[in-house]
Amino acid sequence: MNDFRLMKGNEALAEAAISAGCRAYFGYPITPQSEILEYLTDEGRRRGMIVLQAESEVAAINMIYGAAGAGARVMTSSSSPGISLMQEGLSYIASAELPCLVVNVNRGGPGLGTIQPAQGDYFQATKGGGHGDYHLIVLAPSSVQEMAEFVYDGFDLADRYRNPVMILADGALGQMMEKVEFPEYRVEDHVPPKPWATVGKPPERPANIITSLHIQPEKMEQINLRLQEKYRVIESREVRYEAIHTDDAEYLIVAYGLVARIAHKAVEVARAEGIRVGLIRPITLYPFPSGPIRSIAKKVAGVLTVEMNAGQMVEDVRLAVNGKAPVSFYGRMGGVIPAPEEIVRELKTLAAAHPHAQPAETY
Amino acid sequence: MGQDVVDAALEQMECVYARPDTLTDTRFHYCPGCGHSVVHRVIMEVVQEAGIREQTIGVAPVGCSVFAYNYMDVDMQEAAHGRASAVATGIKRVLPDRFVFSYQGDGDLAAIGTAETIHTCNRGENILMVFVNNAIYGMTGGQMAPTTLLGMKTSTSPAGRTVETAGFPLKITEMVAMLPGTYYVTRQSVHTPNAVRQLKKAITKSFQYQKERKGTCFIEVVSNCPSGWKMTPVQSNAWLVENMFPLYPPGDIKAPK
Numbered sequence A: 001m002n003d004f005r006l007m008k009g010n011e012a013l014a015e016a017a018i019s020a021g022c023r024a025y026f027g028y029p030i031t032p033q034s035e036i037l038e039y040l041t042d043e044g045r046r047r048g049m050i051v052l053q054a055e056s057e058v059a060a061i062n063m064i065y066g067a068a069g070a071g072a073r074v075m076t077s078s079s080s081p082g083i084s085l086m087q088e089g090l091s092y093i094a095s096a097e098l099p100c101l102v103v104n105v106n107r108g109g110p111g112l113g114t115i116q117p118a119q120g121d122y123f124q125a126t127k128g129g130g131h132g133d134y135h136l137i138v139l140a141p142s143s144v145q146e147m148a149e150f151v152y153d154g155f156d157l158a159d160r161y162r163n164p165v166m167i168l169a170d171g172a173l174g175q176m177m178e179k180v181e182f183p184e185y186r187v188e189d190h191v192p193p194k195p196w197a198t199v200g201k202p203p204e205r206p207a208n209i210i211t212s213l214h215i216q217p218e219k220m221e222q223i224n225l226r227l228q229e230k231y232r233v234i235e236s237r238e239v240r241y242e243a244i245h246t247d248d249a250e251y252l253i254v255a256y257g258l259v260a261r262i263a264h265k266a267v268e269v270a271r272a273e274g275i276r277v278g279l280i281r282p283i284t285l286y287p288f289p290s291g292p293i294r295s296i297a298k299k300v301a302g303v304l305t306v307e308m309n310a311g312q313m314v315e316d317v318r319l320a321v322n323g324k325a326p327v328s329f330y331g332r333m334g335g336v337i338p339a340p341e342e343i344v345r346e347l348k349t350l351a352a353a354h355p356h357a358q359p360a361e362t363y
Numbered sequence B: 001m002g003q004d005v006v007d008a009a010l011e012q013m014e015c016v017y018a019r020p021d022t023l024t025d026t027r028f029h030y031c032p033g034c035g036h037s038v039v040h041r042v043i044m045e046v047v048q049e050a051g052i053r054e055q056t057i058g059v060a061p062v063g064c065s066v067f068a069y070n071y072m073d074v075d076m077q078e079a080a081h082g083r084a085s086a087v088a089t090g091i092k093r094v095l096p097d098r099f100v101f102s103y104q105g106d107g108d109l110a111a112i113g114t115a116e117t118i119h120t121c122n123r124g125e126n127i128l129m130v131f132v133n134n135a136i137y138g139m140t141g142g143q144m145a146p147t148t149l150l151g152m153k154t155s156t157s158p159a160g161r162t163v164e165t166a167g168f169p170l171k172i173t174e175m176v177a178m179l180p181g182t183y184y185v186t187r188q189s190v191h192t193p194n195a196v197r198q199l200k201k202a203i204t205k206s207f208q209y210q211k212e213r214k215g216t217c218f219i220e221v222v223s224n225c226p227s228g229w230k231m232t233p234v235q236s237n238a239w240l241v242e243n244m245f246p247l248y249p250p251g252d253i254k255a256p257k
């Protein structure tokens, strides 16, 4: 029987990392996620975790590369500007297929921006972010409970696919306090053997080499094809989303993270006023739940995407909907959080422009 | 003479020189006369003789020696340009009983990776950092390095390096020697057989210190780049003695008593 604890999102995430068997953490302070480094330095070290405050995010992500390559379950965390600095390393990690967990507690940008919550890093997180063709698996929590839960999931996915996994959480989720319950998790049952790791070469096997360098174009293409094949498997197996009131929906809202919670509230308000609206909350931002969105979009008169950015996920929504319904967008930026009333207002605008009776072909 | 005669004759002979098992049977891709291959060999000889192959992990970042793992037959990681010592830190922290070394060029260690170099040494990470200083960017075709000498011609200092445009050659080895985290800091070379022997001693000591968890060991190897310098190997070794040694004198900079 597990107890509920009242915790900040960042602390819940850090606590989950300890109990998920994270062996080492390398990070650099940045608001709004420094509590992760602080919590792990204190509680993590006490419980045997290796915790190192690196000289920069560049160093931190390369320490992750080394430690993951040596077979350890490892994690780093940062916020937007720091995550930008990690992009070269993430590209190497994805190419060398090293499992690790990277947390981005997204703040407002561009530039130094603001320390307030935002979702402006969606493109960077889901489209690769660094150079070359690769993907992180991206999980988007929308509660403190999920800040914790997705850590276990994230490590498991990273190990299963030998792929870096990112938890992309807007800053509010890191800072707010909610009750959280930690699942039973036996680390031994979850960490697979890593025969490819560089731990010192015994006589019976060839030397293990961790590299992302393949000078011959044909070889590099083969590596790329293998990665792409892996991404197709991930896309077919690992899509996660939450659907609320979509069965009878005449309109659909798509939102993730904190915004999905606000949108949920907006859905309740709109339904009380007689607008039949549903919500899809992508949980995996990559792989994106295109299939579920497409099948619901076929039945509705319009789709509204709400984000705390200038319109990033909406591009994936449009690709998924593929012209089957009009897609509109509402966003707040710079750390401003949209209110439920704003979303209801946008929904009404969409509904007025596209009453439900209208056949889809006209769009 | 038949093969059996040769084999019989070989059996009578004493083996005085052989490729250590820790080096693969692969021809080096380095230019003729390049110091990299000698440094590779010496490190691997020490790993073999110390019997630590099963505990050794190497890190080679971008630079001419990025393919070190094709030759060094130990577990290895290739690192991003400049990040070898951060990668080595990550390995060593999770495998503290292993022997970890990095192998970096001057561009890697003293330009793009300066922050990692300084902080790895300042933390006193228990690793060996091998720093091959050939005063030029070999891999990318002979551009100016942080260690390029004043007046030295490279493709990005065609009239010779000047202080006005490029500042001074960086003596990073002296800098890391000042840090309390480093235990053993030495400057060696591979231009003569005797120099090679000295380097071998330095590497052997460094692995011993690593075992004793003394802190960072840092070995600069003043080396050559015949291609980038546009010289024959023999000329390059003479040039190295005449021009590199005055600024980068061989010998221990910080050695335990």
Ligand SMILES: Cc1ncc(C[n+]2csc(CCOP(=O)(O)OP(=O)(O)O)c2C)c(N)n1
Binding pocket: B062, B063, B064, B065, B081, B104, B105, B106, B107, B108, B109, B132, B134, B136, B137, B138, B139, B140, B145
């Ligand atoms: C981020 C990044 N910038 C630039 C390069 C291109 N690059 C590859 S090797 C190198 C310099 C290598 O010089 P050095 O470290 O002195 O090693 P050498 O080749 O001389 O042995 C550069 C600039 C790169 N691979 N990555």
Ligand code: SF4
Binding pocket: B029, B030, B031, B034, B035, B036, B064, B134, B138, B139, B224, B225, B226, B227, B228
């Ligand atoms: S370019 Fe210079 S450093 Fe590189 S292999 Fe050739 S001689 Fe050696």
